[in-house]
Amino acid sequence: MTDKFNRLRAPAIALFAVSFVFAHTLFAAEVPVATNWVSEYLSAPKPKEGTFVQRIVAVRPLPEKGMPQFSDINRAVLAESTYFQTVDPRNFQWDLRLNSKDDSELRDFGFLQKVSDADTLLIQHGDGKWGVRFKGRSSDADFETEFKMNPKGEAKDAATALFPLLGYDGVILDTSGPFVLVGSTAKTLGQPNIQAMALVDSSEKLSLKNDSREGAGLLSLVNVSGGFAVFEITLLGRGLKKLPVGTKVIIEKKSKR
Amino acid sequence: MVGSLLLAENSFSQASARDQDEDANSEESDSQISGGFEAPSLTIRLELAGSSGELGNKEDAKKAKAQWRKVCKLLGTSLKVGGGAWGSGGFSSFTCRDSRSSSKKMKEPWILNVKRIETDVEVSLIQNSRDGEDPIEYYRQRLPHSEDFMQFLEDEEFIDLVAFAVMDHLPFLMKIEAKKDGDVDSELRVRYPRIGGSRARKFVLVEPPKELTIYTMEYDGKTGLYSARVLGAAKLEKMEPADPETIRKNRGKRNANQGYAYYKLDTAGAKAANLGGVWAHNAQGRGRRSVELTKAVAAANAQLTESSKNGDLGSLLEGGYDLLTNALLDTAASGYIGVRYGKQILAGDPLLAKTSFFGLLTEIRGGPLGGLRIYYDVMPEAKAKEDDLETKIGWSRTIFGTSLGFDSGFLFDRIDVTSKIGMWTLSATLPTEKNEAGTTVSTSDFKFKKQFSFGIEAGLEWNSNFYLVRTWYGFDMALSLGKFGGSAVKSNRFGLDTFLNTGPRFSILGADLKTTLLMFVMYESIELSSPSANKSETGEISGITYDGGYAGLGLAISW
Secondary structure (H helix, E strand, C coil): CHHHHHHHHHHHHHHHHHHHHHHHHHHCCCCCHHHHHHHHHHCCCCCCCCCCCCCCEEECCCCCCCCCCCCCCHHHHHHEEEEEEECCCCHHHHHHHCCCCHHHHHHCCCCCCCHHHHCEEEEEEECEEEEECCCCHHHCEEEEEEEEECCCHHHHHHHHHHHHHCCCCEEEEEECCCCCECCCCCCCCCCCCCCEECCCCCCCCCCCCCCCCCCEEEEEEEEEEEEEEEEEEEEEEECCCCCCCCCCEEEEECCCC | CCCCCCCCCCCCCCEEEECCCCCCCCCHCCCCCCCCCCCCCEEEEECCCCCCCCCCHHHHHHHCCCCCCCHHHHHHHEEEEECCCHHHEECCEEECCCCCCCCCHHHCCEEEEEEECCCEEEEEEECCCCCCCCCEEEEEEEHHHHHHHHCCCCCCHHHHHHHHHHHCCCCCCCCCCCCCCCCCEEEEEECCCCCCCCCCCCCCCCCCCEEEEEEEEEEECCCCCCEEEEEEEEEEEEEEEHHHHHHHHHHHCCCCCCEEEEEEEEEHHHHHHHCCCCEEEEECCCCCCHHHHHHHHHHHHHHHHHHHHCCCHHHHHHCCCHHHHHHHHHHHEEEEEEEEEEEEECCCCHHHHCCCEEEEEECCCCCCCCCEEEEEEEEEEEEECCCCCEEEEEEEEEEEEEEECCCCCCCCEEEEEEEEEEEEEEEEEEEEEEECCCCEEEEEEEEEEEEEEEEEEEEEEECCCCCEEEEEEEEEEEEEECCCCCCCCEECCCCEEEEECCCCCEEEEEEEHHHHHHHEEEEEEEEEECCCCCCCCCCCCCCEEEEEEEEEEEEEEEE
C-alpha cells in the first residue's frame, strides 16, 4: 500500500503542478484589459442597477427665448479625463425640437434631462460657478448642489471638482469575477499601484458626504484607461459575496515626492 | 439644373456634392442607414356625414359614402410618404374607418380623427404607441362646421394645406426614400401644393420650411420620446411655380406640375438623403409654425364656408365663373396670337409656284372661351401665263374652331380634336384641259364668295417648357347654296408646326408676354368644283384638284 502510494506520489505531484500552472495561466489570461472592458461597457445599455453619475449634459442657464445653449465644456476632454458619458449637442438640440410641444418645455431642466436621458445636468452659471442637478430613478436619489472652480478651468477640472461634492472618488461600473471596472477621473487613477476601498451599502446613494464610510472591500489597481480602471478585489468584507454595480470607492492618493 | 432628388417621384439629379466641404457628421452617413423608426401606418377615422350611413335616403347615402371614400383617400394620400405639399408625408399606408369601428381599433398606433363636435369639426392626430400611457396628441384644430365640409375636403388645395399643417406637428415632416442609381445628388426637389380643380390658387400659399434637418431616429415606447441622430441639413434654394399656362393646363389633374421648390443639401445631408430611409423636418422643429399653419387652415375653411353660404362654392372649387369680369379676365389671361408666312415648295406648276401663304392665328386657352381657335388664311392672288392663256388663283378663309384636348398618357403629351366652321372666298382661273403636246387649251373659272365651310382637325402634340411640336391633319369643305349654288371646295391637308419659346419676354399693362418662333410645313390638296366651269371639246369640266406644299416661318406672342 505504501509502495503503491509512493509509486503514485510522483506522478500526482507532477499532475498537480501541471494543473496548477495551467489553471494559473488560464486565470492570468482572464485579467480584463481596461480598454476592452471600457469599449464593451460603453456600447452596452446603461446599467439598471446602482445610482451614480453616468450621462451628463452641460448647459448654460436657460434663456427666456430660444434653444438652450450648451456650456463651453469640451466633450472630448471630458470623455478622456473621466468615465462620464456626454450628450452630443447637435443630436440633443434636435431631440429637444422634435419632442417639445412648444418653447415653454425648453425652459424646464426636467424636460432637458428627460429628453437627453442624462441623469446629471451641469449648469455653467459663469464666473466659475456651476450647478449640479442629478435625477435618479427614484426621487430619493435626486440631488442638487453648486460648486465653484477656477473660471478658466477646463472640462477635466469640472469633473475633478464634482467628486468631492459627492463624497467619494469613484464608482464600480461593472464586475467580472474578482475584478471590477471603476469609473473616476484620469487624474485620480493616474498613480501607480494604488489601492481603493469600496464602501458598504453605497450603491444606491448618489452622495455620501454625510454618511459613515464603512469599508466593504479592498481593491488593487490592475490597469487603467483614462477615467476607467480595472481593480482586483483583494479582500471582501465579512458576509459580503460581491460588490454591486454602483458601489462607491475611495481611492488612495499618493503624495508627490 | 440637371435634375434633382425628388421625394415623391424618387428621381435624382446628377449634381455632385463631392466638391463641397466635408461636414463634421459626414462619416455618419457613409455607412448604410438602417433600422430606427420606420414610416408607420395611419388610421383615418373620418366621422362625418356618409361615414355611418345615417342618411335616410338610399341614393343620398350611397353618394355620401362614395364622397367619404374619396375624401379619406385624398387625406391618406397627402399624408403618405412624399404625398403632401412641399414633400411632406410620413406614413407608409393608411386605413379608413368610420364611426362604427370598434373601440379596440381606437388603439391603433397612429390615428387621424376628423369628427363633428357640436358646431365644429375637429381634426386631431394622436399616437397610441406608448406602453400603458395616454396617447400623445400631436395636432388638434377645431374648425367651424359647414354642411359642405366634406366637399371642402374634396379640394386638393385644402387637403394639401390641412395635411401639411398636421405633418408639421409630428416628429417627422417627410421621409426621403432610397436613391436608385447610386449617384450623389446635392439637391432635393419638392412639389408645390396642388390647386385642385380651380383655375388659380384660392388660399394664401404656405411656404416650405426655409431649412430642413435630415436625421434618423428611434422611438422609445416607454417614455414616448424620439431620439435622433442628425445627419445633415438642407437650405431652401429657390421656388419655381409653374407658369400660369401650365397651371391652367393641369388644373384638376392629380400630381400635376404646379411648380417645385429646391433645397440645397450639405455634403452629409446629400449622402444621407441619397442612401434614403432618412427623415427630414423643419430645422426650427416640429410644430414651430403652428400659429401660422392653423391660421392658414382656419382662413381657408372660412373662405370655403363663406363661398358655401353664398352659393358659389362650385365656382370656387371647380373654377366656375361667378362673375362675368372673372370670366373675361380669365379668358384674357392665357392664349396666343401669331402670324405666319409660307412659300410654295412644290415645283412644277407655273401658277402654283408663284403662290404664297399668309396666316393669322389666335387661340384662347383659358376661361369659358378656352379652346377657341381663329384662323384667317390668305393666299394672295397669283397670276401666270400658260400657253397664252392667263391663269390665276387667290383665296382667303376665316375659320373658327373649338378644340377638345386630352393627355394621351403615353407617346404624346396631348391629343386634340378641333371642329371648325368658317367662310371661304376663292377666285381662280385654272387650266382644265391640255392637248396631246401638253399645251393648255382651255381654262375654267372657279369663284366662291363667302361660302360657308365646315371641317375637322386632329392633332398630336409633344411639348416642354422650350418647344411645342404639333402634327396635324385637317379636312374642310365649303358649299355654296346661294348665288354660286353648286360650287364646292374640299381641302385635305396635313402639316407639322414647331413652336420654339426662345424669343424675348416683355410686359405690357402688367401682362407677362413671351415671343415664340413658329416654323411650319404643310401639304394641302384642294378640290374645286363649280357649275360655272368651262365646257371643253371633250365634255363638261366641273372640277379640278390642285396640290400645294408650303413651308414658312411665323412669330407668335403668348400670354
